[in-house]
Amino acid sequence: MRIKSALAAAAVVALAAGCGGGGGDSGSSEKPGQPVKLDFLSLAWQKESVAANKQLVDEWNKANPNIQVTYVQGSWDNVNDQLVTSFEGGDAPDVIHDDSPALSGFASKGYLLELTDKLPAELKSDIPQAAWDTVTFDDGKGNQGIYGVPFLQESQVIIANKKLLDAAKVRIPTTDEPWTWDEFAEVSKKLTKGDTYGVAWPMKSPVNKTLNLALNFGGTFFQTGADGKTTVKVGAEEKEVLQRIHDQLYKDKTADTSALGMGTADPLPGFFADKYAMLPVGVYLRQQVAEQAPDGFEWVTLPPLKGTTTEQGAVSQTLSVAADSEHPEEAMKFMAFFLNGPNQAKLAKGDWLLPTSQKAAADPAITTEENGWDVATGTAKSLVVAPFLKVNGFDEWKSKVATPVLQEFFANKISLDEAGKRLVEEGNEVLERYQR
Numbered sequence: 001m002r003i004k005s006a007l008a009a010a011a012v013v014a015l016a017a018g019c020g021g022g023g024g025d026s027g028s029s030e031k032p033g034q035p036v037k038l039d040f041l042s043l044a045w046q047k048e049s050v051a052a053n054k055q056l057v058d059e060w061n062k063a064n065p066n067i068q069v070t071y072v073q074g075s076w077d078n079v080n081d082q083l084v085t086s087f088e089g090g091d092a093p094d095v096i097h098d099d100s101p102a103l104s105g106f107a108s109k110g111y112l113l114e115l116t117d118k119l120p121a122e123l124k125s126d127i128p129q130a131a132w133d134t135v136t137f138d139d140g141k142g143n144q145g146i147y148g149v150p151f152l153q154e155s156q157v158i159i160a161n162k163k164l165l166d167a168a169k170v171r172i173p174t175t176d177e178p179w180t181w182d183e184f185a186e187v188s189k190k191l192t193k194g195d196t197y198g199v200a201w202p203m204k205s206p207v208n209k210t211l212n213l214a215l216n217f218g219g220t221f222f223q224t225g226a227d228g229k230t231t232v233k234v235g236a237e238e239k240e241v242l243q244r245i246h247d248q249l250y251k252d253k254t255a256d257t258s259a260l261g262m263g264t265a266d267p268l269p270g271f272f273a274d275k276y277a278m279l280p281v282g283v284y285l286r287q288q289v290a291e292q293a294p295d296g297f298e299w300v301t302l303p304p305l306k307g308t309t310t311e312q313g314a315v316s317q318t319l320s321v322a323a324d325s326e327h328p329e330e331a332m333k334f335m336a337f338f339l340n341g342p343n344q345a346k347l348a349k350g351d352w353l354l355p356t357s358q359k360a361a362a363d364p365a366i367t368t369e370e371n372g373w374d375v376a377t378g379t380a381k382s383l384v385v386a387p388f389l390k391v392n393g394f395d396e397w398k399s400k401v402a403t404p405v406l407q408e409f410f411a412n413k414i415s416l417d418e419a420g421k422r423l424v425e426e427g428n429e430v431l432e433r434y435q436r
Helices: 047-063 079-089 100-108 121-126 129-133 162-168 181-191 206-217 236-250 268-272 283-292 328-338 341-351 370-382 394-410 416-433
Strands: 036-042 067-073 095-099 136-138 144-146 149-153 156-161 197-199 222-224 230-232 276-282 299-302 312-314 316-321 383-385
Touching (some): 036 047, 036 328, 047 067, 067 328, 079 095, 095 100, 100 136, 100 316, 121 328, 129 149, 156 162, 156 206, 156 283, 162 181, 162 299, 181 197, 181 236, 181 276, 206 236, 206 312, 206 394, 230 416, 236 394, 268 276, 268 283, 283 299, 283 370, 316 328, 370 383, 394 416
Parallel strands (some): 197 276, 312 383
Antiparallel strands (some): 095 316, 136 144, 149 316, 156 299, 222 230
């Protein structure tokens, strides 16, 4: 997922040293008559996104002389380790940009402010419940709460070579009438000719992509029993997408096996050279296609595939308030401004992602046909909370079990049954340690 694996921002912030807006021993209380000072840790990294973030902070500071926000640049590469240090040191930033999976652990440790009763009604109602579900977690004492405001999400789409689609005379899918997985397989066959493969599946990091797509067929990969314990589940629903991708690689031979070890953007040179007709990728990759495509190269964004549904797992980028912030009310006021409809549209445009705000989703700037924005924005209706992101121990299962097992499966070194067996048996050993 790009939210976790984006290229690092140029500067890596030493949070413990650089942020003093929190409480604890920071000694940052303002004198009477002085403006309230807030630190805002931003993980924006693309040029357009950083510019949009800084512009909004400047607008806020000009309009609110009594509440001044300092923009602090962070990096996705190591933010959570640095946040732990700053939380424990009592000097965390007041307003924290992160992603929804990270909030669970921070919430259970008491590092983040619970926001349910602090959210302005307009902000709460503008964001659908499905997005709020991505930031709702247990506080470690059995109480569910909201620990961040979700504002950007990612969907999986297909970026395709328009010239090759036209030449093959295939039906162009729409968000109302998407391709089924069966249609996608047939189209891939028609597009596989000579030196051209119908599709490239970059699977260097296979877990989030396949688990999110598995929801097309109702595959959840985890189940919670009557005893409250969560175990790994790999049944028919979970195997559907895995088998279909494997068939394209080794049965239909419509997918290039040499692309398996690639990261998301690595197939782009081959895509531009007609080696690959279609790329199933995160919606944000449209930016690199738009910027790097050769003159005259025509491409289109196609909507998510349909199994029994088009549902995909959603991860949200979020803003949270540190639990020990000296100015939680002011921090919430800034967040409500930063994440209103028009501003979310600016942030989504800068990051090439989907806003959670319903007002932002209707903004003409991100509903235009140019660069596939209309299709991208239309995919938001397919996003549901990714159930695996609520599983305690998922990160270890993902890194130590699922990643190597799925890499072996897609490399045709083990069968699907063997992959399923290992995901369950080795995975349950990992989860057991988190549930004692």
